[in-house]
Amino acid sequence: MRILVADDHxxxxxxxxxxxxAADIAEVRGVATLDAAVALAEESGSxxxxxxxxxxxxxxxxxxxxxxxxxxxxxxVAILSGTATREVAEAALEAGAQGFIPxxxxxxxxxxxxxxxxxxxxxxxxxxxxxxxxxxDETLTRREYDMLRGICEGKSNKEIARDHDLQEVTVxxxxxxxxxxxxxxxxxxxxxxxxxxxxx
Numbered sequence: 001m002r003i004l005v006a007d008d009h010x011x012x013x014x015x016x017x018x019x020x021x022a023a024d025i026a027e028v029r030g031v032a033t034l035d036a037a038v039a040l041a042e043e044s045g046s047x048x049x050x051x052x053x054x055x056x057x058x059x060x061x062x063x064x065x066x067x068x069x070x071x072x073x074x075x076x077v078a079i080l081s082g083t084a085t086r087e088v089a090e091a092a093l094e095a096g097a098q099g100f101i102p103x104x105x106x107x108x109x110x111x112x113x114x115x116x117x118x119x120x121x122x123x124x125x126x127x128x129x130x131x132x133x134x135x136x137d138e139t140l141t142r143r144e145y146d147m148l149r150g151i152c153e154g155k156s157n158k159e160i161a162r163d164h165d166l167q168e169v170t171v172x173x174x175x176x177x178x179x180x181x182x183x184x185x186x187x188x189x190x191x192x193x194x195x196x197x198x199x200x
Contacts, residue, residue, distance in 0.1 A: 001118055002027040004047040006037035006068075007080060008056035012103060016051065016080075016110070023111050034058030038071040046073040049118040051101060054081035054088065062095045069096055076117050089124060099123030112177070116141060140199075144178040147171060148199065152191045 003025055007013040013030045020028045029047075031037050035058050041047060050072055058064060068077045076098035079089070089100040098117045101110065102125060113123045123141045140148065143164075150160035157175065161168040175187060184190035193199075 001025050001049070001115075002047045003029070003114060003118070004037060004040065004050045005030045005080075006032070006034065006050065006056065007053035008032045009053070012053075012082075019107050020111065020114065025114075032056070034064045034067065038067055041068070041071040041073075046071075046075045048075065049098070049114055050075075050077040051080045051114075052077055054079050054084050054092075062092060065092060065095055065097055076120070078113075078117055078123065093122065093124060100125070113141070116143070140178055140181060141174075144174050144181070145199070147174045148178055148190065148194050151175065151187050152194055 003020055005013050005017050005020070005028065007016070007030075010032070013032065017028045017030045029040060029044075031040055033056060034052070037050065037052065041050070050068055052065065052068055053059070054061075065077060065079065077096075078099040078101055079092040079097045080101045080103060081088070082103035084092075084100075084102075092100055098120075099113060099122055101113060101123070105113070105125065109125075117123050121141065121143050125140070146164055147160055150163060155163070157168050157171045160166075161171045164171075175190075179185075179187060179190045182190050182193045184193050
């Protein structure tokens, strides 16, 4: 997997790149501006995932997202930000971003999100998108939210897989992850927690 991290804050860029590299991501490149990101994608070929800082030079809001998506041949580009609002995140997703990553996201969650997005999944932290602030333990992807809704409807993994055109093993992975994030012991408790918190 090839990932490009584009962020004008050296520490943020280098920290994210170092973590991804240590997690066996084959190639992680880092640049400080949108122009450099576009040039690198055009020169070296498209990346499996580009993490694009919303506030860095050249972005001009979501115009930079559109430029980067073209340069990356339509492959996944996600917005990375430490200051953007939920409205900006929603606008980014509507504009074609593969996901929205708050810079407060826990490293382990970032790695999971990166792998999901590179595989074509849309990612946005559930609590952030619902105005409750992002936390490391309750960061549900949209796909995990779909799985959770299926669980709350009493459906089996096989039924959920059929509903969303997924492999059953993929559903099992999502269910295992969301159960851990919710601090639940099993899928039944996950459903109870979801209802108690108004997640479904």
